[in-house]
Amino acid sequence: MAKKPAPRSSKLSVYLYVPNIIGYIRVLLNCLAFSLCLRNKIIFPILYFFSFVCDAVDGWCARRFNQVSTFGAVLDMVTDRISTACLLVVLSQLYKPGLVFLSLLALDIGSHWFQMYSTFLAGKASHKDVKDSTNWLFRAYYGNRMFMAYCCVSCEVLYLILFYLAENQTETLADVLSSNLQKITLISFLIGTSLFGWATKQIINVIQVCTWFIYACIF
């Protein structure tokens, strides 16, 4: 005799998972932040950084309350990509050459997109589960969650610092960086430490794009 199926959870219950509600709050925080970013240079970094903190919190909540969901993971990824993209857009308006930030935007979107595809095609659970990569930097990055977190946070911190330092609409990026690195201040320390993490993340992004190009034709 067929077993009576258990009642199916409603779609709504997944949409109301605690981590997903945090996800919606992140989206609203970002909308608010970017709507006033050019008018209020203090509030914007605070809202943006708070949204970034929520990013870590909702992952923790999902595991703590057993409310991990595919929808939540995708919402998280999309919110990350779009908020980073918008911040890079703002920086491309505040600094010359704007093309640098446009390229970083292209690299961020392209590398994550390719990586999503590779993950699916290879049947891995998450793009962070890389066990068989032969590249040492790749393994160092994905094998060590603290290092990975440091690199991701570095990018956001560097971009927010650059936002904060821009005085007018036509700063030259090289000038601002060099003048701030020559002094010994908290800012120069933050720039120095985050530059390394940022550079690592961008190299990882490039490797991900190359990995796609090398392996995609297998599928």
Added chain:
Amino acid sequence: MAKKPAPRSSKLSVYLYVPNIIGYIRVLLNCLAFSLCLRNKIIFPILYFFSFVCDAVDGWCARRFNQVSTFGAVLDMVTDRISTACLLVVLSQLYKPGLIFLSLLALDIGSHWFQMYSTFLAGKASHKDVKDSTNWLFRAYYGNRMFMAYCCVSCEVLYLILFYLAENQTETLADVLSSNLQKITLVSFLIGTSLFGWATKQIINVIQMKTAADMCVLYDIDKKHKH
């Protein structure tokens, strides 16, 4: 007795598929276009539009020469998303309020990302193979390839026209649109016809995002249900 496996085509041959070579040309065209977009307002739209034409050509070539590849499809999709994103970034610098173009960028990336994900989860061949949606606009859009093409082309045409019309860095979008729509010129005709297709595409993007999100949720529910 085990059958001897057919020799595998070399990896290199996929990279050299005609449509994929067109794909590389598209990437180069876009890099060139965006590197000079703020300096040369005539060349940029030409290069960008030519890259867009190549987008259609490489799909045709892939089917014609039987050289369809996952690599090519993804390269195509990523090139589309990044080139549209960069064009919207440029428009956000040329027009006020820049936030409109930032929002369009967010919608474009968000809706396509969710759609890509749900396509994989549902095992469909392509996000364009949607046959079971109950939304009439969805069915009209995906059921009719000409209409779909018209909507996609409209977006690019509208953005390129806006790029071309911007005189200085602080144009107000509403002013430029209304002043051009009041005259009877080729440009106003193009704006009028592409506005409808653009609007349709944006509405489709929103619906797609919701449908794809639902699919992600249903995927988890189905998985739990099976255990």
